[in-house]
Amino acid sequence: MRIVIITAGSRGDVAPFTGLGRRLLEAGHEVEVAAHPSFAPLVEGCGLGHLPMPGDPRELIGKWSRATSRDEVRALNRAYADGLADGVAEAVTRGTDLVLTAFGPAPLSRAAGEASGVPVIGTYLAPQFATGEFPLPGAPDGDGPGPEGNLAAGRAVLRSAERLFAGAVTRLRDRLGLPASPPSAPADDGPVLHGFSPSVVPRPADWPSRAEVAGYWWPARPYGWRPPAELVDFLQAGPPPVFIGFGSMAVGQGERLGELVTGAVERAGVRAVVQAGWAGLSGGGDDVLAVGDVPHDWLFPRTAAVVHHAGAGTTAAGLRAGVPALPVPVMTDQPFWASRLRRLGVAPRPLPFEDLTAEALAAAVTACLSEPSHRRRAAALARRIAAEDGAGRVLARIGTMRAG
Numbered sequence: 322m323r324i325v326i327i328t329a330g331s332r333g334d335v336a337p338f339t340g341l342g343r344r345l346l347e348a349g350h351e352v353e354v355a356a357h358p359s360f361a362p363l364v365e366g367c368g369l370g371h372l373p374m375p376g377d378p379r380e381l382i383g384k385w386s387r388a389t390s391r392d393e394v395r396a397l398n399r400a401y402a403d404g405l406a407d408g409v410a411e412a413v414t415r416g417t418d419l420v421l422t423a424f425g426p427a428p429l430s431r432a433a434g435e436a437s438g439v440p441v442i443g444t445y446l447a448p449q450f451a452t453g454e455f456p457l458p459g460a461p462d463g464d465g466p467g468p469e470g471n472l473a474a475g476r477a478v479l480r481s482a483e484r485l486f487a488g489a490v491t492r493l494r495d496r497l498g499l500p501a502s503p504p505s506a507p508a509d510d511g512p513v514l515h516g517f518s519p520s521v522v523p524r525p526a527d528w529p530s531r532a533e534v535a536g537y538w539w540p541a542r543p544y545g546w547r548p549p550a551e552l553v554d555f556l557q558a559g560p561p562p563v564f565i566g567f568g569s570m571a572v573g574q575g576e577r578l579g580e581l582v583t584g585a586v587e588r589a590g591v592r593a594v595v596q597a598g599w600a601g602l603s604g605g606g607d608d609v610l611a612v613g614d615v616p617h618d619w620l621f622p623r624t625a626a627v628v629h630h631a632g633a634g635t636t637a638a639g640l641r642a643g644v645p646a647l648p649v650p651v652m653t654d655q656p657f658w659a660s661r662l663r664r665l666g667v668a669p670r671p672l673p674f675e676d677l678t679a680e681a682l683a684a685a686v687t688a689c690l691s692e693p694s695h696r697r698r699a700a701a702l703a704r705r706i707a708a709e710d711g712a713g714r715v716l717a718r719i720g721t722m723r724a725g
Contacts, residue, residue, distance in 0.1 A: 322719070323351045325412050326444070327430050328423040329405055331378055332614075333634035335360045336540035337446060337516055338423075339367040343541040344712040345719075355412040366543030372412045375404030402489035409433050410493060419719065424449045428483070428490045431510060436497035440722060443513030444715065446633045447654045450513075450532045451475030452525035458654030514715055517633070520705045521640060521661060533718075536711025537637050542616045552594070552620075555610040559592050561625040562610075563686060566596030566635070567649065567674075579603040579611075584679030589686045594620065618642070626689050628682070631659040631671070640667070643703030645695035647685050649674050666698040 324345055326338045335356045342352045346368060353370035354360075357377060364371040381401055388394045406429050413420055413433035422430035424445040434441040443449075447458045452475060453468030459481075460474035494501065514535040515522075524534040556562070565582055579595070583606055586593045592608045596615065603611045617635065621627055621642035629635040631648035636658040639646045646668040648659030659671035669688045672681060689695060 322418045323353075323416060324419045324421060324719075325353050325355055325372065325415075325417045326421045326423075327355045327374075327409055327412060327426050329357065329374055329376070329378070329426050330423075331632075332360065332363070333632040334423060334425070334446065335363060336634055337538040337637075338421075338444070339364060339369060339541040341421075341444070341516070341538035341712050341715060342369045343367055344538075344716065348716055350719075353412070355408060363543070366546075367541040368544060372408070374408035374412075376401050376408075398485060399488060402486050403492065405429055405486075406489045406493040410497065413437050413439055419722070421715070424482075426486075428486050429493060432490055432493050432497065432499060436494075436499055441511055442715075442718065442722075443511065444538075445513055445515050446517065447657070448515060448517075448522060448525075449479070450525075450528050451479060452527050454525045454527070456657075458657035512718060514718060516711055517637065518640070518706050518709055518711070520702060520709070521637075521665065533714070535714035536709035537641070537706065538711050538715070539618065539637075539641065540616070540634070542618070546616065548615070548619060549612065552610065552612055552615065555592075555594070556623055559608075561623060562592035562594050562608075563589075563626050563628060563690075564594050564596070564621060564624045565628040567630045567651070576603070578677075581677065581679045581682065583609055585682035585686065588679060588683035589690075591625070591686060591690070594624065626686070626695075628686065628689075630674070631655040631662065633658060636662065640699070640702055641706055643696075643700040645689050645692075645699050647672065647689045649677060649682075665702060667695055667702060669695070 326342055328334050328338055338354055342354055345352045353372050354364045355372040355374045356364060358373045359377060361371045381397060384397050385394060388397065405426050409426055409429040410433050414437050417439050420430050420434050420439055420441045421444045422441055427443055431441050451457060451472050453472050456471050457475040457478045459478045466474065511531065513532045515533065516535060516538045518536050519534045582595055586609055595609055595611045597603065597611060597613055617638035618641065621638055621644060624644055626645040626647060627639040628647040628649060631650045632655060646662050648662050648668055648671040650656045650659040650671055651674040662668035663670060669685060672685045
């Protein structure tokens with residue numbers, strides 16, 4: 322079976338699909354990942370085919386930050402969404418047997434699948450069905466609005482996401498010769514498997530039957546990868562360091578954050594491995610080592626704790642490693658995962674990015690490391706997660722579709 326995985330966004334939106342894709346490849350399927358051109362080395366290095374998805378999210382974030390009006394932001398969003406629509410249509414109409422789609426491009430993927438007669442399975446990395454049990458990622462998480470408030474907030478989040486792509490979906494459907502609106506009700510849109518652990522976010526009882534929680538899809542390591550000698554030497558030269566990285570956040574703030582992190586590390590009396598990310602984060606001194614992209618499944622188990630922006634992928638990697646976390650959320654789904662980490666007992670109170678100072682970071686790192694229950698609970702949770710097989714659940718779902 323020829324399977325195309327469609328995703329868009331930052332590295333955290335792509336990396337989990339390399340692991341899922343490799344499992345599908347090992348099961349005998351032909352697999353391609355449609356992602357932005359900057360991720361071609363990541364995808365191809367894991368043995369998967371890459372299909373270019375127009376757009377550069379890093380460049381888009383920079384343009385958003387410089388936009389001076391709502392009209393300019395809307396024009397940027399339209400150009401980005403229309404580019405994705407072109408990429409999705411191209412990916413799906415190349416003899417595809419099955420499409421797996423991330424949440425963002427899902428409306429485009431479903432339109433292209435409808436036009437080509439190709440089944441589409443949603444493969445989402447965060448909860449994307451409104452529920453009374455908690456506010457969806459992206460919704461305000463105050464003192465607890467209750468089930469009705471949670472549902473209302475979740476529906477508002479989904480409406481906002483729908484509006485972002487609505488125009489592009491309408492234009493794509495028209496180009497593909499489809500009716501102006503899909504003939505089926507939303508409840509008939511097909512199965513959705515969520516790629517996170519039920520031990521981290523249990524499946525809400527009020528979700529529709531088509532929505533499942535499968536378990537994590539772990540990023541694949543690029544073939545032939547070896548840890549840099551400098552990193553190996555640093556890890557061996559002293560006690561386990563703290564990892565500090567903000568992923569795709571804080572573009573252009575590398576110098577400021579580097580000075581802040583160096584000061585915090587000195588105040589806390591720890592060693593640190595600092596990952597550059599999109600911010601271009603750096604660090605100085607004998608106790609700080611700056612690195613580029615390093616597989617988290619290799620690095621995190623060798624650390625004392627992970628300080629991160631609480632993106633879905635980095636959150637999952639920290640939980641898998643069984644080490645405490647210090648979440649520093651910035652936007653979108655990150656406050657949701659940061660709050661979840663605290664409720665699971667593997668992290669102290671989140672430190673919002675806007676409150677980040679050297680003093681605050683040093684105090685939070687100290688609090689994270691000085692509470693033994695964080696490490697104990699993280700280790701217990703990691704054992705439960707290790708017993709799950711999220712990619713296997715996707716394979717099983719594909720098997721039932723083939724049998725049917």
